[in-house]
Amino acid sequence: MSDGAPTRGRIDKREAIVRAAFTVFARRGYDQACVQEIADTAHVAKPTVYNHLTDKATLFRHALEAAADTVGNRCVAAVDLLRAPGNDLTETFNAMAGELLSACADEQGRALHRLAHSATKDFPELAESVHRRTAARLTDALADRLAQLMLSQRLRSCPPDLAAEQFLSLLTGPMEHRSRLSTYEVPAADITSIAHAGVDTFLRAYAPAG
Amino acid sequence: MSDGAPTRGRIDKREAIVRAAFTVFARRGYDQACVQEIADTAHVAKPTVYNHLTDKATLFRHALEAAADTVGNRCVAAVDLLRAPGNDLTETFNAMAGELLSACADEQGRALHRLAHSATKDFPELAESVHRRTAARLTDALADRLAQLMLSQRLRSCPPDLAAEQFLSLLTGPMEHRSRLSTYEVPAADITSIAHAGVDTFLRAYAPAG
Amino acid sequence: MSDGAPTRGRIDKREAIVRAAFTVFARRGYDQACVQEIADTAHVAKPTVYNHLTDKATLFRHALEAAADTVGNRCVAAVDLLRAPGNDLTETFNAMAGELLSACADEQGRALHRLAHSATKDFPELAESVHRRTAARLTDALADRLAQLMLSQRLRSCPPDLAAEQFLSLLTGPMEHRSRLSTYEVPAADITSIAHAGVDTFLRAYAPAG
C-alpha cells in the first residue's frame, strides 16, 4: 500500500459488511437471515463476507456490538444532561428522560432490543456484552449523576445504583408495555407522557426528606 | 367405547404434544426447534403431530398461548392478595410482589418471555396475544385493586392503570436487568430485595397526600 | 343378510368409491391423487376404501377399466351404424365418424386417454387392458363391418383390420392434434369437419376399383 488508502478501502468494505449484517439481521432475525442477503446488501460476493468475518455467528456478534455502542453512546449523552441541573430539577429530568426514550425507541434501538433477546439462547456472552454496552453502562452513568445530586441534597440519600435502576425501569417498563415488546413504534406524544409520568413518580419517591 | 375415555386419550395426546412443543421451543427457539424433536419428546410419531396441529407455526401458537395462560393465572392470583389488605399495606404489597416475581421468574416464565420476544417478527399477532394474556391482563387486575385502595384513601388518588403500570415496571425492570434479559435465574434473595425496594419506592410515591 | 338388499348397499358403496376414484384420478393424475380425496368424494372414511379395494393401484385399475368399458360401449354402438349402410355410403360413414369422435372427445374420454398414457410406465398391463377395451375392441368391430362392405363390393377389397386401423387414425390423429394431446376440448364444428375430411379421404382411397 502506498498510503492509507488501500487499507482504508478494505476497512470500509468490512464496515459495509457489518452494517449490512445489522440491517439484514434486524429485518429477518438471526436464523432466518441468510448470508447471501447480507452479501447482496453489502454489494459483495458471499465468500468475501467469509474472508472478513469467519462465521455467520461472528457476523452477528460484530453487528450487534457495533449497534450496541451506538445506542449506548446516545444514552450516555442523554444522561450527561444531568451534569448541569438547573433550578427546576423536574425540568432537567424530563429533558433527559425524553432524550433517553427517543434513543431507545427508534428503529435501531428496537431492533437491537429484539435481537439481544433472541441472542440469549445461543449467544449468552453476546447478550451479556450488549447488555454491558447499553443498559449496564447507562445505569452506571446515571448512578454517578444521582450520587452527585444526593450529595448536594437535591435527592434523598440512598444507594445510587438502585435508584438508577428504578428510574430507568419507570421509563423502559411502560415503553415495553406500549410498544408490545418493541414490536411497534411508540408515538412521540406517548413517549413524552411516559417520560413525565416516570420522572414525577421518581422525584416524589426520591425527594429529599422533610 | 364405555364412556368418554377414548376421546380422553386423544385429548391427552394433543395436550402432551403441545406441552412437548413448549419444552422444545423453550430449549431451542422457534427456528432451531425441529418438529421431530417435539414428536420424540411427546412420544409420538411426527405425522401424529401434524394430525393434531397443522403447522409448526400452529404448534408454536398453541404452545405459547397455553403457557401464557398458565403464567397469567399465577400472576392474577398473586394480585388477588390485595383484595384483603391488612393494616400494614407495605407487608401486603411485599407479599404480592414476591409472588408476582416468582411467577414470572421461574423457568417457564422466563422461557415464555424469551419466546414472546422472538415471536414479534414473524408472529406479531401471537406476541400481542401473549401480551394480552399476561402483562395486559395483569395490569388490568392490578389497576382494579389499586383503584379500590385509592377509594379507601390508602393510596393517593390518580389514574390507576398508570399506577399499575409503574408498579409492575418497578418490579420487572430490575428483574430483567438482573436476569440479563431472562437469560439467568435470579436468586430468591435478590428477588425479595427487588420486591421490597420496588414496593418501598412505589408506596413513597403513591402515599396519600399529607 | 336377509335378502339382496344389504349386499346391494355394499355394492353401491363399492361402485361409488370406484366412480369417485375415476373423478379424482382424472382431476389430479395418478401420483397426485390422494386416497383421502377419493374417500371424501365417495363420502366414506379412508379405511373403508381400503376395505373394498386393497390398494391405490387396485383403485386405479378398477376405475380405469370401468371407464374404458363405458367408452368402448359407446364406440361400438357408433360402429353399429354401419350395419345398415344406406345408399349413400358417405353419409353413413359421416354419421358414424361423428358419433365416434364425440364419444372419444368428451370429458371422460379425454381423461381416460390421458390416464391411460400416464399408466404405461407403472401399469403396463393396465394400459394394455384399457387399450383392449377401447381401441382394439373398436378396431375389431369396425374391421368386421368393413369386411362386409368389401364383400358387397362397396369398398375395395383389402385386409379389413388395416383399413379399420387407418380409418380410425384419420379420425383420432387430427383430434389429438387439435386437442393438444387431449388437453383442451375440441369445438363441435371442428369435430364435424375432421370427421368429414377423414371419411372423404378414406372413401377415396378405399373406393372399389374401376
Next chain:
Amino acid sequence: MSDGAPTRGRIDKREAIVRAAFTVFARRGYDQACVQEIADTAHVAKPTVYNHLTDKATLFRHALEAAADTVGNRCVAAVDLLRAPGNDLTETFNAMAGELLSACADEQGRALHRLAHSATKDFPELAESVHRRTAARLTDALADRLAQLMLSQRLRSCPPDLAAEQFLSLLTGPMEHRSRLSTYEVPAADITSIAHAGVDTFLRAYAPAG
C-alpha cells in the same frame, strides 16, 4: 482463464444436468422422479442442480424442450427428403415415412411422447410448447412440401395442412396402436409395413384427378 474454457465447464455441467433430467424423467415419470437421482445421474450434488435450474418443474421444462427440439429436428430432416422427389413418388414417400417413424419411435421419441402426455395436467404450457416444437413444426414443414407437389400437379390440389395432418395421422395412428401408447418398441419390419401402407392409402386418396 485462457479462453472460453471455464465458461464451457459450466455449460457442460448444465447440459449434463438437463440430459440426466430427461433420462430420469423418462425412467420414472415426473412425480416419481426424484431430484437426487437426477443429481446422481449427472454426477453432481443435489444443490448443484438447484444452482443451475431453479425447480424440479424448471428441470422438467428444460429437459422436455431440449428433447423436443432434437426430435423435431430429425422429423424436419426427414421431410426434407421431399424436396427432391424422384420419378417414383411412392418410393420417395416411403423413404420419408420410414425416416419419420424411426425418429418418433426410438426410445427418446417414445419417452417424450409419454412425458408430454403426462404434462398436460400440471404443465399445459409445456405440453403446448413440446407440441409446437414437434408435431406442429413437422406438420407445417410437410404442408410446405405437399403444396409444392400440388403445384407441380403430382398431387391433387387441396388444403395442404389438412393433407399433411392426415398423412401424419396415417403414420402415427397405427404406430400408437402397435406400440400400445408408446409402451413397447415397434419392430423395424412393422414400421416399414406401416409406412408403406400409410403412403399407399395417402397417395391413392391424393392422386391427381384423372
Next chain:
DNA sequence: TATGAATGAGCATTCATTCAT
C-alpha cells in the same frame, strides 16, 4: 363393516461453508 387415530418412508428445498480461480 366402518372408522378415528397413528405411523414409516420419502422428498423438495434451503443454506452455511469451502475450493479453485
Next chain:
DNA sequence: AATGAATGAATGCTCATTCAT
C-alpha cells in the same frame, strides 16, 4: 483480495397404509 461454483447436512411436510375399536 474477491468470486463463481459446488456441496453436505438438515428439516418441514405429505401420504399410503395399518391398528384398534
